[in-house]
Amino acid sequence: MASASSEGERAVLVLADEPIVAAVAPGDELAARSTIPLDALRDRALISLPPGTSIRSRLEEGCAAAGFRPPCRLRGR
Numbered sequence: 001m002a003s004a005s006s007e008g009e010r011a012v013l014v015l016a017d018e019p020i021v022a023a024v025a026p027g028d029e030l031a032a033r034s035t036i037p038l039d040a041l042r043d044r045a046l047i048s049l050p051p052g053t054s055i056r057s058r059l060e061e062g063c064a065a066a067g068f069r070p071p072c073r074l075r076g077r
Contacts, residue, residue, distance in 0.1 A: 020059060038066045045073040 022041065024030045030040060041063075048070065049056045056072075063070040 020055065038062050041070070042068045044071065046070050048072045
């Protein structure tokens with residue numbers, strides 16, 4: 001469902017709201033959880049899309065709000 005809001009002088013229209021998924025090994029302590037707070041990923045190597053993509057920007061914003069910079073070691077295309 002789309003929703004609209006105004007941010008300063010620009011209009012924002014949200015077209016989709018989708019979760020970011022964390023993939024971990026089956027025996028990992030986070031594997032049994034249905035949700036994972038970003039802070040739980042603080043010291044883990046991450047794979048993400050390149051800087052400048054929407055998903056990467058949202059990840060960086062969320063991590064910054066949690067007080068850390070995401071440790072992205074690999075990036076997709």
